[in-house]
Amino acid sequence: MLHRHVIWRVILLILVxxxxxxLQRLPIGQYITLGISPLISTLHAPARWWxxxxxxxxxxxxxxxxxxxTRNTLERQTALIQQGKSLAEENKQLRQLLKITDIHGYQWxxxxxxxxxxxxxxxxxILQIQSQADxxxxxxxxLVGLVDQSLAQTAVVRTILDASLAVPVTILDSPLAALIRGxxxxxxxxxxxxxxxxxxxxxxxTSGAGGIFPPGIPVARIVRVEALQGRVFARIEAKPTAHWxxxxxxxxxxxxxxxxx
Numbered sequence: 521m522l523h524r525h526v527i528w529r530v531i532l533l534i535l536v537x538x539x540x541x542x543l544q545r546l547p548i549g550q551y552i553t554l555g556i557s558p559l560i561s562t563l564h565a566p567a568r569w570w571x572x573x574x575x576x577x578x579x580x581x582x583x584x585x586x587x588x589x590t591r592n593t594l595e596r597q598t599a600l601i602q603q604g605k606s607l608a609e610e611n612k613q614l615r616q617l618l619k620i621t622d623i624h625g626y627q628w629x630x631x632x633x634x635x636x637x638x639x640x641x642x643x644x645x646i647l648q649i650q651s652q653a654d655x656x657x658x659x660x661x662x663l664v665g666l667v668d669q670s671l672a673q674t675a676v677v678r679t680i681l682d683a684s685l686a687v688p689v690t691i692l693d694s695p696l697a698a699l700i701r702g703x704x705x706x707x708x709x710x711x712x713x714x715x716x717x718x719x720x721x722x723x724x725x726t727s728g729a730g731g732i733f734p735p736g737i738p739v740a741r742i743v744r745v746e747a748l749q750g751r752v753f754a755r756i757e758a759k760p761t762a763h764w765x766x767x768x769x770x771x772x773x774x775x776x777x778x779x780x781x
Contacts, residue, residue, distance in 0.1 A: 623734045626656070626773035633768055634674065643702070644668070645677040645764060649772060654732060656773040662738035662761035663687065663726060664770055675772070680707065680739065680760060688729035689739050691718055697727060700740055700758060707740050709756035717745050717754040724758060734773060738762075 629649065637644035645664070647657070655667040657677050665679035678685055681702040689700045689709070696718070699710045709724065718724075722742045728735030740758035748755050764770060 623736060623773070625776055626734055627776055629772050629774075631657075631675070631770050631772050633764070633770060636765065643679040643681040643704070645679060645770075647675045647677060647770060647772070648673060649675050651675040651772055652774060656733055656737075658737055658771050658773065659762040659764050659767050661763055662740075663733065664762050664764045666732070667772065677770075679764065680762075681705065686710075687733060687739055688727045689724040690727040691722055691724060697729065698724075700724060706743075707758040707760065709740075709742070709758055710753070712754055712756055713752055714747050714754040717756060718742050720745060723761065 631647040631649035631651075633645060634648050635646040643665075645657075650673050651667045651670045653667055653669060655675070657664040657667060657679075663680055665677050665682065665685060667675045668678040669676045679702070680687055680700070681704060683702050683704065686699045686701045689698055690696050696712065696716060698712045700707050701710060712718070720742050723738055724740045724742070726733040726735055726737045726739055738761040740760050742756060742758050744755075744757040746755040746757075
């Protein structure tokens with residue numbers, strides 16, 4: 521009895537499907553396709569995900585390469601800008617050096633600074649130039665020192681802050697005559713009576729006495745004048761007018777000896 525009910529239900533289901541198909545006039549293959557399309561979509565999902573992940577990784581690598589390329593370009597442009605600024609500053613220094621080289625009787629040459637001594641008491645410089653001992657070294661703003669020794673194509677410079685160097689100085693249009701000596705980080709002016717002491721801010725320049733330093737080169741600016749009890753001479757401190765700690769180019773003056781007849 522149960523089998524009969526099952527058979528009738530199957531027959532009834534077949535009839536219903538036949539009627540639906542005849543009414544819609546659709547091929548049965550399309551119904552099969554519609555029926556299994558969710559399964560096919562589910563099976564294709566991992567492949568689509570893998571494809572999309574590959575595209576994402578490819579785009580990410582491309583973005584990283586573009587980022588690295590852009591960063592390298594910016595670094596090169598920054599380096600070129602810095603190089604341009606350095607060259608402009610060096611050109612400015614060289615133009616200013618030309619103003620000092622008007623002093624006659626000396627051969628003037630520009631020299632690049634290679635290094636600076638870490639010892640503040642010696643204040644030595646190394647220049648890229650072939651020179652001779654006691655050649656005068658100046659910057660665009662004043663006296664730097666003397667060439668101490670020359671090695672191959674380099675010259676070691678003893679600056680005016682070195683305690684072993686004394687420079688004869690004066691003040692423009694005055695009879696003042698004194699010596700200025702290095703003290704490591706400042707200068708002391710010797711042999712100036714208190715009543716002849718210059719005012720703070722006065723500029724001392726080379727007097728030309730002794731025949732080593734050309735006359736008229738700015739040396740130092742007075743920063744302190746102190747009267748010492750029981751002493752005739754004042755204690756006078758000064759600072760160099762030259763800023764060789766930051767200059768990349770300096771000028772060297774070699775005395776021109778007159779030719780013998």
